[in-house]
Amino acid sequence: MILSSPEQVAAAKANLDAFFGLTGKVFEGVEKLVALNLQVVRSTLAEAQENVTKVPGTTDPQQWFALQAGFTGPFAEKSLSYGRQVFDIASTTQAEVTQLAQAHYERYNDRVQALVEGAAKNAPAGSEAAIAAWKSAITTTTTLYETLQKTGQQAVQAAGSNFDTLTATASKAVRSNPQQAPVAAGAKR
Template sequence: MTLLSPEQIAAEKANVDAFFGLAGKIFEGVEKLAALNLQVVKATLAEVQENLAKASGTTEPPQWFALQAGFAGPFAEKSLSYGRQVFEIASSTQAEVTQLALTHYERYNDRVQALVEETAKHAPTGSEAAIAAWKSAIAATTTLYETLQKTGQQAVQFAGSNLDVVAATASKTVRGNGGQASAAAAAGAKR
């Protein structure tokens, strides 16, 4: 039977803590998303009920078309708002998960570097090239990780700015089309 050393026990505990920390952050994000979805469903059902009540009171087709045109603008705005909120939840969850992963990676990297340094102290003569290669590989891995992290952050920022641009454009389009549809429906009602 093999017993674990105190360092191995501490490392295993750190791994378990990291796993549960990561799982907790992911579940928090899922919980936020579920709450948002529940809120959207409740609001949508209330709106549908209200709109059906309004629609049942219309007798002329132009009135009905004007009413339908009036529903399009708020629906598009709410859809864009929902998309923004989902993106915010996803990006904040991703940021928290990334931070936890970074913390765990830094701890692991520190342990590996300490192992390399300890090995270098006790290495036989002539193994300097192997130790240097090992250190170089660790440095390259660290650089790769940092580059991937920066690229991921840039991608999230780019997606967020694109979402803002699309939302602004769509809002302007909906407002413009809503006004045109209402004017067209009003003109049809006068005929």
């Protein structure tokens, strides 16, 4: 494809800028997830090493179960915290990508409307119906886009709310009875 006009060059540059902007935001989100995962692995390995050093000193079965219960409570809390952090990173990245896509869509929509307006001014007599159909299609597309965007935002908010409720419930359950799970697991052995 040969770009023959300054407008085509500017449009190609704008499209590349939008692509690299979106790609950059996605990679920032992935980078945050990788950093979080590395942090979790480091802390998990350190805790596992600490816990392994405690186990040989336990000779009494009740002491061993109590030690296991001490491991389970913090693990559950950390798992909930990890899930919350992953959700926060994902929702932040999604919001940034949506914002960039919205800005690109608005610029594109403005160019299309300017094109239709220019065509309407230079159109031959009798083409009013075709111009009106174009304008109607643009309006319908804009309305559809806005509806989909609002629905997507509501879905993300509902997922966040549901995740918050689930996290609070699970955290409360772990805090209220941290020893029940290891004892029940020990009873099955």
